Amino acid sequence: MVLRTVAGVRTGEDVEDLRAYLMKLGDSAPPVHETVVLACDNHGDERPTWTYVEADARAGTARRRCLQCANSVSVLDSAERWTHPTMWCCATCGQSIAEVVAGVSVPDGEHVDWLVLGVRCVECGRVEGLTDLVLPGLPLPAVLSQL
Ligand SMILES: [Zn+2]
Ligand SMILES: [Zn+2]
Numbered sequence: 001m002v003l004r005t006v007a008g009v010r011t012g013e014d015v016e017d018l019r020a021y022l023m024k025l026g027d028s029a030p031p032v033h034e035t036v037v038l039a040c041d042n043h044g045d046e047r048p049t050w051t052y053v054e055a056d057a058r059a060g061t062a063r064r065r066c067l068q069c070a071n072s073v074s075v076l077d078s079a080e081r082w083t084h085p086t087m088w089c090c091a092t093c094g095q096s097i098a099e100v101v102a103g104v105s106v107p108d109g110e111h112v113d114w115l116v117l118g119v120r121c122v123e124c125g126r127v128e129g130l131t132d133l134v135l136p137g138l139p140l141p142a143v144l145s146q147l
Contacts (some may be wrong), residue, residue: 009092011125015049015099018120021127022103029132030114032103034140038073038147040066049099050122053130056085060133062117064100075102075117076133076146088130090121097122100130102147104140111137 012018019035039047048068055062061078065071074082089096098119105114116132135143 010127012120012127013125015101015120017125018099018101018118018127019103022101022116022118025103025116025129029116030105031107032116033106033109035101035103036144036147038064038100038102040069040071040073042066042069042071050097051100052096053088053098053100053119054085055088055117055131056083057129057131059083059085060131061085062100062131067097073147076115076135076143088119090124090126091128092126093121093124095121095123104143106140110140112140112143113137115143 015037022035023032037049039049050067051064053064059081061081062075063078064073087096098121101118103116104112106112112135114134117130119130120127
């Protein structure tokens with residue numbers, strides 16, 4: 001794990017560091033049991049992870065758009081509750097291309113009661129939380145298919 005803190009900003013060298021960051025959010029957050037790197041499914045085996053992302057932390061919504069093919073995917077029911085948030089851009093370096101990882105809390109190993117999205121700037125490596133959602137114990141496969 002290569003997470004570093006530079007002047008109060010956490011950075012990670014790659015998407016694995018972002019996964020590690022979500023696994024260790026600390027006592028104020030529910031435990032994250034599994035993480036998944038969000039990627040575009042339109043490219044065969046390639047599954048590119050570079051994406052634009054719009055998220056509303058207050059509403060608990062997010063939508064990502066593949067950098068290569070512009071395919072958009074809304075997280076869970078975000079489209080129904082869409083508030084037109086501005087596109088994420090890095091608070092350190094100002095650019096908008098990110099990698100996104102979802103972390104899920106699965107206390108019984110089958111049902112998800114909390115989801116958190118984290119983002120990593122592909123330019124400077126800044127990592128941070130994007131948004132999170134409390135879920136009513138949704139089955140894990142159903143959640144994973146709607147990210
Ligand atoms: Zn794509
Ligand atoms: Zn940056």
